[in-house]
Amino acid sequence: MLSLSPLRASASGASNYYLEEEKQFHINQPEFTITPDNLEHSDKESSLQPTENPTANYYLAEKSGEQTTQWYGKIAEKEGVLGQAITHEKLEAVLSGTLDDSAVKGAGSDKRRTGYDLVFSAPKGASIMALVYGDNRILDAHDNATKKAISMIEKDTAQYRQVDPSTREASYTNSQNLLFGLVQHKTSRENDPQLHTHTLLANMTHDKDGNLKNLASSFIQNGFETQGTYERILENQKYYGMIYQSELGRSLDKMGYQIKSLGNGQIDIDGIPDKVIEASSTRREQILEQANDIGLNTNKSRDHIAHQTRKAKTYTPERSLQKEWLEKNEKLGFDGLAFVAQSYSKTHQPEHSPTTPILPAIAQAIENSVSYLSDRNTAISYEKIITTALDKFSPEHIVQFSQFKQALDNTIKEDKLIALDKNKTLFTTPTLLDAEKKLIETTNKRSHGLVVHADEKSLEQTRLKSDSQQLIKDVLSSKKQVNVINLIGSSQQISEALLHVTENSGKAIHFITPNKLVQQQTEQQVKRQAFSVTQWVKNAFRSDVVHT
Secondary structure, three states: OEEEEEEOOOOOHHHHHHHHHHHHHHOOOEEEEOOOOHHHOOOOOOOOOOOOOOOOOOOOEEEOOOOOEEEEHHHHHHHOOOOOOOOOOEEEEEHHHHOOEEEOOOOOOOOOOEEEEEEOOOOHHHHHHHHHOOOOOHHHHHHHHHHHHHHHHHHHOEEEEEEEOOOOOOOEEEEEOEEEEEEEEEEEOOOEEEEEEEEEEOOOOEEEOOOOEEEOOOOOOOOOOOOHHHHHHHHHHHHHHHHHHHHHHHHHHHHOOOOEEEEEEEEEEEEOOOHHHOOOOOHHHHHHOOOOOOOOOHHHHHHHHHOOOOOOOOOHHHHHHHHHHHHHHHHHOOHHHHHHHHHOOOOOOOOOOOOOHHHHHHHHHHHHHHHHHOOOOOOEEHHHHHHHHHHHHOOOOOOOOHHHHHHHHHHHHOOOOEEOOEEEEEEEOOOHHHHHHHHHHHHHHOOOOOOOOOHHHHHHOOOHHHHHHHHHHHHHHHOOOOOOOOOOOOOHHHHHHHHHHHHHOOOOOOEOOHHHHHHHHHHHHOOOOOOOOOHHHHHHHOOOEEOO
């Protein structure tokens, strides 16, 4: 699962929280060991005891020298710190906007955003097997799945913003380089086993000339393509979460575990009793209960509830905590060590693999996803096609996320989808294009009587410049069935004037927006003007003109 939130503390405060304060809650990692060479030398007082089954050839040992923090991303690679442990001094400097001898604009300012916290959480069953029963293969799989997801985030979302000094117009450039600080934690705020990694995304990127820039952000979206790094991640949160889930599921499958779907793109290890999962899911149950109480059970609402209701972690000595976890599961009759051992012998997995060929099934899932989305949208995003395919039409058995991408890329190469932008992130279908062409051909034949003369009084009331007034006159005098005007940019005045003059000249007008967000912004900004009581009354009874 992927949850998102901006870093709300200062650079020093965030660094202290994630690195210093959390150190006392770190627990040493147990390690599942098959050959009991040290059985007779084990510490009888330790919570990490050999199994009491005299015929078993596995037990828990302590793993030492574990590194739980590291730098990641193209910037880390360029700086020569890729994979190195994170220090408090380095993290504080990075979050404040400084990297070696370079600094972003506004570095060190309290008003500047320091970064973002992207939290990748392992499923509860996987967390139990890794943290309680020492299957360290799962730790590696979780780490690799996290890196796979954030590598895609880096490739897709990294942006910086530039403003032309002469026109003051902003432009956005994709940079494809980011800096992440990965901090691994192992407990929830209720001291349950919960493997998760805080992926701290620093607010910086390099431009094409190697200069350090703040990440782009855009509160107002114009056009189909979403601008802003965090805005892009937020829009496709489910997509990147599914990348993590798919990569982790593939690794768990290779280890010998049977995988089950939890719905909504989530997976976990099959075969662990529900009562064991529930006994270690105190925090999740709290969040779900509150989400259901307020009637908002979505990813974003759960992220908000988790942040608002989080309490300070309480310190429990590591031996006491691990002993508590083991004893709790033993009372429930669950032999976790035996469960891990069975994964090595592939006992959990069925003898026969699925009979449905994988690639044709995935291709069909992509086709179904496109069909489903095109019934509801004229433009569909690359990420939405994949998430819908995985969420609604995926085969039951586990497949690699890359196979869905391959199937979608093949669909694009076969011209079954048509790109609407140069980056090939938005698409439409030939069927939708044909329907639009037929509509245009039909309306072009119906130009008789379409000319409308602009109402001069209404035009004067707008107090527009002469060239803007002429634009409105040209639109109204056109014989086209439909006139499309691009109003991107500072367009509130011309939009309100166009609305006022057109309606008072006896012609209908509609503002078409690419999504609900822009629709709401346009509705708030573009208001009908009234220069008399009569006009005010007429406006009160006119229908909405802004649509998606």
